[in-house]
Structures are given as C-alpha cells and as structure tokens.
Amino acid sequence: MRDSGRLGPLLVAPALLMVLALFVYPLGYSLVTAFEAKGGGFTFGNFAKAFEFYSVDIGFTLVIVGLSTLLIALASIAIGGYLTLGENPRAVALLRWLYRWPLFIPFVVAAQCMRSFLAKNGLMNNTFVALGILEVDQTTGFLDWRGIVITFVWKQTPFVALLVAGAMASLDRSTIEAARNLGATRLRILFEILVPQVMPTLVVGLILSFVTMMSVLSVPLMISGESPTMMTVDMAFRINNYGDYGTANALGFISYLMTAACAWFYLKRSIR
Amino acid sequence: MTWIGRGIVFGLLAFIVLGPLANLVLWAAAEQWYFPHKLPVSYGTKFWEQVFKPRGDALASLMTSIWIALSTVAACLALAIPAGYALARLKLPWRTAILLAFLMPQAFPSLAVYINIARIFYDFKLNGTMFGVILVHTVHGLVFAVWITAAAFAAVDRDLELAARNLGGSALRTFLTVSLPLAAPGIMASAIFVFLESLDEFTGTFFVGVPDVITLPLLMFTASIAGNYQIAAITALVLLVPSVAFMLVIERFLKADVLSKVGA
Numbered sequence: 001m002r003d004s005g006r007l008g009p010l011l012v013a014p015a016l017l018m019v020l021a022l023f024v025y026p027l028g029y030s031l032v033t034a035f036e037a038k039g040g041g042f043t044f045g046n047f048a049k050a051f052e053f054y055s056v057d058i059g060f061t062l063v064i065v066g067l068s069t070l071l072i073a074l075a076s077i078a079i080g081g082y083l084t085l086g087e088n089p090r091a092v093a094l095l096r097w098l099y100r101w102p103l104f105i106p107f108v109v110a111a112q113c114m115r116s117f118l119a120k121n122g123l124m125n126n127t128f129v130a131l132g133i134l135e136v137d138q139t140t141g142f143l144d145w146r147g148i149v150i151t152f153v154w155k156q157t158p159f160v161a162l163l164v165a166g167a168m169a170s171l172d173r174s175t176i177e178a179a180r181n182l183g184a185t186r187l188r189i190l191f192e193i194l195v196p197q198v199m200p201t202l203v204v205g206l207i208l209s210f211v212t213m214m215s216v217l218s219v220p221l222m223i224s225g226e227s228p229t230m231m232t233v234d235m236a237f238r239i240n241n242y243g244d245y246g247t248a249n250a251l252g253f254i255s256y257l258m259t260a261a262c263a264w265f266y267l268k269r270s271i272r
Numbered sequence: 273m274t275w276i277g278r279g280i281v282f283g284l285l286a287f288i289v290l291g292p293l294a295n296l297v298l299w300a301a302a303e304q305w306y307f308p309h310k311l312p313v314s315y316g317t318k319f320w321e322q323v324f325k326p327r328g329d330a331l332a333s334l335m336t337s338i339w340i341a342l343s344t345v346a347a348c349l350a351l352a353i354p355a356g357y358a359l360a361r362l363k364l365p366w367r368t369a370i371l372l373a374f375l376m377p378q379a380f381p382s383l384a385v386y387i388n389i390a391r392i393f394y395d396f397k398l399n400g401t402m403f404g405v406i407l408v409h410t411v412h413g414l415v416f417a418v419w420i421t422a423a424a425f426a427a428v429d430r431d432l433e434l435a436a437r438n439l440g441g442s443a444l445r446t447f448l449t450v451s452l453p454l455a456a457p458g459i460m461a462s463a464i465f466v467f468l469e470s471l472d473e474f475t476g477t478f479f480v481g482v483p484d485v486i487t488l489p490l491l492m493f494t495a496s497i498a499g500n501y502q503i504a505a506i507t508a509l510v511l512l513v514p515s516v517a518f519m520l521v522i523e524r525f526l527k528a529d530v531l532s533k534v535g536a
Contacts, residue, residue: 005363007358007362008358008362008363008364009358009364009365010358011354011355011357011358011362012354012355012358012359012364012370014351014354014355015351015352015354015355015374015414015418016355016370016373016374018351018410018411018414019373019374019376019377019411019414022389022407022408022410022411023376023377023385023411024376025392026385026386026388026389026392027376027380027385027388029388029391029392030384030385030387030388033388088278091278091282094282095282095285098282098285098286098289098290099285099289101289101290101293102289104468104515104516104518105512105515106471106472106474106489106511106515107472107474108472108474108489108492108493108508108511109296109472109492109508109511109512110292111496112296112492112496112504112505112508113292113293113295113296113508114292115496116292116295116296116299116501116505117291117292117295118292121307121308122295123291123292123294123295123298124291126310126311127287127291129310130310136308154288154289154292208378211378211379211380211381214381215380215381215382215383215475216475217383217474217475217478218474218475218489218493221493221497222493222496222497232381232383232475235383235384235387236383236387236478236479239387239390239479245387245388245391248384248387249384249387249388251384252381252383252384252385252387253384255381255383255384256380256381256384258381259379259380259381263379
C-alpha cells in the first residue's frame with residue numbers, strides 16, 4: 001500500500017490532541033497549582049494546610065481504599081477458585097450467575113442501594129431482626145467509613161473476579177489434575193498453583209480498582225459525608241465552599257502519589 | 273461441603289449481592305415506608321407518576337443524559353475510527369506510547385483533574401454547558417473507543433483488504449467497503465461502552481455541568497441527599513435498565529478475536 005508514513009500520525013492527531021488539551025494540560029495545571037501561593041510564587045503552604053485540616057481523612061482514604069482492595073482480592077480469588085475447582089456443576093453455574101450482578105451498576109446507583117440497605121433500619125438489619133439474629137435495639141447502621149468499604153467491595157469485586165476467573169480458566173488443567181491425583185487439597189491447589197499463575201491479572205485488576213476508588217466522589221458523599229471521610233469529599237468541599245484551588249490541588253497531588261506508589265509496586269513486581 | 277453448608281453459604285452470598293438491589297426495588301415500589309415497619313406500609317405508583325409526569329425534572333434530565341451520551345458517542349467515534357485504523361494498520365512512531373496516552377484519563381485519580389478542567393472552562397464560558405460536559409465525557413470515553421476500535425480493525429482479515437486493492441479499489445474505497453463494515457461489530461461495542469460511561473458519569477458532570485446541566489445521576493444524587501428515597505430509587509432503576517440490557521447483548525458484539533487484540 002502507498003503508506004507514506006504521514007497518514008498514520010495525521011489520523012491519530014485529533015484524538016491525541018483532545019487528550020493533551022483536556023487531560024494532560026489540566027493535570028499539569030493541577031500539579032503547578034498545588035505548589036502555588038495565592039498571590040503567585042512557589043510554596044509548600046497548600047500541603048501544610050492540607051495536612052493540618054485533612055490528615056485524618058488522608059489516612060482514612062488510605063485505610064478505606066487499601067482495605068477494600070485487600071477484601072476485593074480475597075473475594076475474587078475465592079470466586080475464581082470456586083468457579084475453576086468447584087465439583088458441583090449446579091453450584092458453579094449458580095455462582096457464575098450470581099456474582100456478576102453489580103458489575104455494570106453505576107457507582108451512584110450502588111451508593112443509593114447501600115444507603116438504604118445499610119441504614120440502621122434498612123433491609124439488612126430488618127432481615128437480621130426478622131430472622132431473630134438481632135433484637136431491634138441492638139441494630140446499628142453502617143453508614144460510615146465501613147459502609148464505604150462495603151459499597152466498594154460490592155461494586156468492584158465482580159470486575160476483578162471476572163478477570164481472575166477468566167485467567168484461571170485459561171490455565172493448563174493438567175498441573176491441577178496432577179496435584180489432585182497426588183492428594184493435594186483444593187485449598188492448596190488454589191493458593192500454590194492457581195493464584196501464583198494468575199497474579200499479573202489479579203494485580204492489574206486491583207490497581208485499576210484502586211485508581212477508580214480513589215476518584216469516586218458519589219459513594220463517600222452519599223454513604224458518609226462527615227469526617228472521617230475520603231479526600232475526594234474534602235477536595236469538592238474546598239472548591240465548592242471556598243474556591244480554594246491550592247489546598248484542593250495539594251490533596252489531588254497526594255492522591256496521585258498514592259496511585260503512583262501503587263503502580264510502582266506493580267512495575268517492581270513485574271520487572272523482577 | 274454438605275448441601276446444608278453449601279445452602280447457607282450461597283444464601284448468604286445471594287443476600288449480600290441481591291439484598292441492596294432488592295432494597296432499591298422495594299423503595300421504588302413503596303408509597304409509604306417508615307420505622308418500625310420492616311417492609312413498605314403501602315405500595316403504589318404515585319411517585320412513578322411524579323417522576324414521569326410530562327415536563328417534569330426527571331424526564332428533562334433523562335433527555336439531557338441521553339442527548340449528552342449520544343453526542344459523546346458521536347464525538348468519540350469521529351476521533352477513534354481514524355485513530356484506531358492508524359493504530360491497527362498504518363506506520364506510526366511511538367505506537368505503544370500513543371496507546372498508553374489514551375489510557376491516562378483512567379489511570380489517574382480523575383477528580384483532581386476535573387476541578388482544574390472546570391477552572392479552565394470558566395475562562396471559555398464552557399461551565400454549565402452541554403458542550404463542556406460532552407467534551408469531558410469524550411476524553412474519558414476515548415480509551416474504550418480507541419482501544420476497542422483499534423482491536424476491531426486489527427482483527428479484520430488483511431487478505432480481504434489486499435484483494436480489494438488488487439481488484440483496483442482505492443485505499444479509501446477499500447476502507448469504506450471492506451475494513452469498516454468488517455470492523456463494525458467491534459466499533460458498535462466500543463460505542464456501547466462510551467454510551468454507558470457517559471450515561472453513568474457523575475464526578476465530571478458534578479464540577480463542569482453545574483448549575484445548568486443536570487443529568488440523571490446528578491438528579492438521583494440530589495433526590496437522595498434530600499431524603500426523597502422513592503424518587504432516588506426510581507431514577508436509579510431507570511439508570512440500571514440500559515446498563516443491564518446493554519451488557520446482556522455486549523457479548524454478541526465483542527467477540528473473542530477482537531477481545532484478544534485489545535491493548536495489543
């Protein structure tokens with residue numbers, strides 16, 4: 001074909017310019033603003049303010065997202081493992097049908113579901129009371145940082161489990177059969193044969209979830225908008241109530257660093 | 273595991289997965305529900321009529337949402353079809369870097385970027401306009417559009433394109449009559465992804481769309497914060513329908529041969 005080598009860059013340019021203008025430029029803008037004093041000039045003041053006011057929320061963001069990531073990892077390993085090693089075909093089919101439900105549900109909708117489900121007199125506690133597990137006066141609501149974790153795990157587990165189950169299904173069955181013939185338990189096969197082999201897929205899924213959870217505003221706002229909450233809520237608050245871009249961008253910078261640390265951990269693993 | 277143990281585990285799992293959804297459906301059907309009643313006191317369609325009344329807020333928001341989502345799809349495809357074809361077929365320096373550039377909007381915590389887009393848009397008077405919101409949604413959706421479109425073009429049999437060229441078809445004609453129709457299912461899949469992303473998007477619209485552009489997720493959020501749980505639940509159900517429906521058919525458009533080339 002007559003490919004002069006100019007057509008390719010020309011066809012990609014419009015889309016690439018769009019990303020440069022509407023993502024890379026604002027990103028650079030946020031990095032600069034984070035270190036800029038109100039009247040101009042370089043400062044660390046925004047970070048001092050961010051830590052002074054929001055160090056609790058910065059910590060809680062790490063705890064919430066870190067704990068959610070851990071629980072998502074465990075749940076998706078369990079689901080993927082059962083789908084691969086389960087011996088009862090009907091149970092496997094049931095699980096396959098059941099676990100995917102929250103996959104495509106928007107975060108706002110997930111938050112609204114949980115806002116009613118986890119409330120002190122929501123369906124969860126009502127069911128416990130009806131089953132006689134709890135008395136009415138023993139119930140507590142989960143609409144605080146725990147509710148955020150529950151919502152994140154509920155929403156993101158299907159995504160990671162889908163990737164993990166797919167990776168497990170494409171593994172060579174013969175090593176599994178060999179281990180089984182040698183008398184290995186299914187739990188041992190899961191953690192010593194399956195999980196090490198699907199680790200790259202698992203980690204990619206977890207990192208994507210980590211970044212997604214770091215940027216969700218609706219869930220913390222709707223489940224628990226009061227301190228301690230997540231940095232996204234604080235950023236929105238600084239902007240909407242004070243027009244304080246310096247502190248908001250300092251918080252944004254800290255959230256980039258958390259994500260970068262997470263990505264660095266992944267790259268270090270994959271290079272080794 | 274005995275069947276009793278299995279039953280308990282699956283029952284618990286079903287409760288965790290479906291319980292929150294069941295609560296949403298109950299709220300959508302409830303007319304009155306207050307403590308200490310475990311189930312709604314009365315059911316009815318009063319709130320449905322309120323939500324769907326002609327020229328009501330919800331219907332207007334639904335229209336806004338659909339209009340923004342369709343425009344976003346059009347913008348994404350207009351940008352992604354040439355880019356995807358170039359990535360799949362043409363000589364391109366720094367190909368991997370370009371592919372990764374489209375992933376960037378999904379690889380950074382986006383909220384901090386959105387607040388700065390809103391600030392930049394302020395100078396261009398784009399805040400509170402549909403066009404501004406469409407721009408934000410387009411950048412966010414481009415990764416799906418470009419990656420899946422590139423994979424769809426890469427999965428087209430190269431021999432068919434060469435045959436068309438040998439028979440005397442021009443490069444453009446070959447593209448329009450061979451490559452594009454063969455890649456159409458994959459392009460359709462990317463359009464569906466972009467549509468859903470735009471329909472469900474909250475954070476970007478929250479900062480760029482205020483105060484005039486109120487999409488369905490924003491309306492739902494406002495109703496929920498104000499304590500109108502019936503309205504919020506009904507709006508949430510409306511948002512659920514396309515997500516579930518599209519995903520039931522997505523496997524028809526996104527075949528394994530395309531899927532295996534995504535990001536490659």
